[in-house]
Amino acid sequence: MSTSKVNEGPNRGIIQRMRECFGRFARNRDGATAIEFTILALPFAALTFAILETCISFTAQEVLANATDDIARQIRTGQLRRADITEVILRQIICDRLEIIVANGCPDLVIELQNSATFEEAARKAKLTMQNNDIVSSGVNPGGALTINTLNVSYKWPVITDFMRKAMSNLKDGKTLLFSTASWRNEPFDE
Numbered sequence: 001m002s003t004s005k006v007n008e009g010p011n012r013g014i015i016q017r018m019r020e021c022f023g024r025f026a027r028n029r030d031g032a033t034a035i036e037f038t039i040l041a042l043p044f045a046a047l048t049f050a051i052l053e054t055c056i057s058f059t060a061q062e063v064l065a066n067a068t069d070d071i072a073r074q075i076r077t078g079q080l081r082r083a084d085i086t087e088v089i090l091r092q093i094i095c096d097r098l099e100i101i102v103a104n105g106c107p108d109l110v111i112e113l114q115n116s117a118t119f120e121e122a123a124r125k126a127k128l129t130m131q132n133n134d135i136v137s138s139g140v141n142p143g144g145a146l147t148i149n150t151l152n153v154s155y156k157w158p159v160i161t162d163f164m165r166k167a168m169s170n171l172k173d174g175k176t177l178l179f180s181t182a183s184w185r186n187e188p189f190d191e
Contacts, residue, residue: 065180067097072182078189087140108156110135115143122183125150133172154179
């Protein structure tokens with residue numbers, strides 16, 4: 001059997017077929033398709049990464065907001081008692097909720113829980129205090145029954161895509177600040 005018969009028909013090897021395909025591509029001097037693909041591939045990739053990065057960041061913000069609302073409800077109704085509430089416990093509850101999108105134990109999570117005499121004072125406390133790109137927390141000081149409380153939860157979300165970092169980050173370290181707050185008056189539960 002001659003070698004020319006082996007390279008013909010369905011018995012041709014895949015390497016031979018690939019060599020012929022690349023050979024035709026190399027001999028083709030039109031280049032319109034290759035140029036159009038090159039022109040469109042970069043903006044398409046940038047748009048795809050921007051959409052994915054935005055969707056992931058938005059999901060993280062919503063999960064953080066839901067965790068904040070859930071903890072606020074538990075404190076408001078007395079499910080979480082003042083004696084049981086510490087920063088470590090609140091951090092663990094929120095981090096457990098965030099673990100579907102955050103790895104390594106929520107290193108940039110900051111929690112602040114303060115009680116207030118009036119809702120006007122609570123509104124002033126429902127903000128972040130930043131110092132040298134770090135969030136300053138007043139700690140955890142919950143009130144008892146019928147007190148007004150404000151819970152601030154923030155997380156420095158890393159921007160995953162390097163070329164999107166400058167456009168999407170709002171912190172100097174290239175991260176995006178996610179923030180959620182809730183203010184409420186506790187119900188008249190037994191302490």
